Amino acid sequence: MPPVDRVNPLQTLTSIAHALAMVDGERMSNKQLEMPAQSNKKFVEEFGKPEHIKSMYT
Numbered sequence: 166m167p168p169v170d171r172v173n174p175l176q177t178l179t180s181i182a183h184a185l186a187m188v189d190g191e192r193m194s195n196k197q198l199e200m201p202a203q204s205n206k207k208f209v210e211e212f213g214k215p216e217h218i219k220s221m222y223t
Contacts, residue, residue: 178202 182197189197 174205178205 178198178201179193181201183193185197185200186193191197
């Protein structure tokens with residue numbers, strides 16, 4: 166696994182979408198890409214706030 170600072174967010178979302186498609190027994194489509202993209206957006210909105218980031222390094 167590559168170091169955290171070298172992880173490509175698009176590649177990560179695509180890998181998650183591919184896994185979701187496999188579980189559904191389908192080919193990967195926008196349907197599978199939407200869920201991880203929305204989850205990522207919610208995560209960044211919640212944990213990307215300055216007070217959360219500052220607490221990570223103290």
